[in-house]
Amino acid sequence: MKLIRLRAPGGLERLELVEEDPPRPGRGDVLVRIRACSLNMRDDFAVQGKTPLADGRVPLSDGAGEVVAVGDDVDAFKPGDSVVSTFYPFWLEGDMTPSTRRDVPGESFDGLASEYVRMPAQAFTRAPRGYTHMEAATLTCTGVTAWRGLVVRGKVKPGDTVLVLGTGSVSLFALQFAKAAGARVIATSSGEEKLERLTRLGADATINYKAVPEWGRKARDLTDGRGVDHVIEVGGPATLSQSIAACRTGGHIALIGVLTGFAAEVSIPALFSNQIRVSGISIGSRADQQDMIRAIEVNSLKPVIDRRFPLRDIAAAFTHYGAQKHFGKVCLEL
Known part of the structure; x- marks a missing residue:
């Protein structure tokens, strides 16, 4: 599989496209074939070296694709399901606590800039019906943030x-x-x-x-x-x-x-x-994301996408993002 690893201390020139063997799901995990990702300011801080990361970290918090395999004790998803990542995999519902905000994909563990990812099943929700993978990939950070700020709070x-x-x-x-x-x-x-x-x-x-x-x-x-x-x-x-x-x-x-x-x-x-x-407002919980997705479906809402880049051009995608001339999400195709 192809994936991006960011070499310390960061910088666009230190984003490396590499090939590795796909992981296998363990108990409670899902294996997802990621088809699209989107960029956020936090990702930009990370790849530019403004947020210290472990050497070789896979960046990006937002991604969507389809489930290809599930581990034991997973009944929320099945192979073929369209899913989208959550920003805080351990913040399931209610108010944030120090324990529920401890892990973020692309920061504290490997993120979504990879053709295959293995994560706990709770790190994903189903994607909105009728959405492309790229449309779904826009929701994790900015969509949930807007929802929590305006609707929840x-x-x-x-x-x-x-x-x-x-x-x-x-x-x-x-x-x-x-x-x-x-x-x-x-x-x-x-x-x-x-x-x-x-x-x-x-x-x-x-x-x-x-x-x-x-x-x-x-x-x-x-x-x-x-x-x-x-x-x-x-x-x-x-x-x-x-x-x-x-x-x-x-x-x-x-x-x-x-x-x-x-x-x-x-x-x-x-x-x-x-x-x-x-x-x-710091993003939102998994339950917030699920509520938002139901509202999106009822109201037939669609995200605004500015440009899309192939995974190999991730540095160019961040350059375009950093120019701050985009209108809507900047996305990657995997």
Whole structure:
């Protein structure tokens, strides 16, 4: 089988395509023929050497394919089933604990950039009916993050207004989930072409944040001064103050991304005087993923895919991802 191994200390030039014998499933395991993977910021940090990894680690947390064999005591899957990986194989349901977040594919153990992977059966869920393997491979990280931030923690409901920032995959998934829930969506971007695409995806109003630096106030104006009910906050330090300004009294901010850094000055009075609820979101549980997949099927939702690359061109895929010009997921075909 073909797979990618990342040699320490990391860097795109240290991604090696190698051939090894396929593994065999043990008790409680499934053997999956991976057909597609997708890239995320955490993967980019890892392959660039910003997240220390063991030498020879197989990267990537998100992958989908079909089950080819199952070990003893596995009754959840059978050969031929279409499956998609979970981000935290030991976070099955409920709230995260230190023990359930301990292992992540592509970081603490070998990930999905491999034609065959052997993992515990709980490391996968079934894929949505009617999805291609590539479509399913987009869901593990960004899809579940948007779902947990907006639905599980945000409890979005019909009539709410949701503000999504930019055109990254979390924001695009959140836009679709919000519309499926009967909410109104305000979306931001820096380019008119992307704003037009957001409108075609269902955004009810758009804001060019470069043309309108006080876009938080503009979002509030678009709600007749009330403020938005939810913000999918993916920017971090440079955007958080505007997200707070956009929120209604008692609104919710799903704090997800660090695109602009890791630390920020926050107006504490603006938070408590307006009773704004801030939820830190780190992907979600296996049960969250299963709930999301059922919602995807009921609402016939499809992910947005930007480009696909063959496995051998994984370095080129990360270069394209790092340029931050993509609209939707960057994927690999295996």
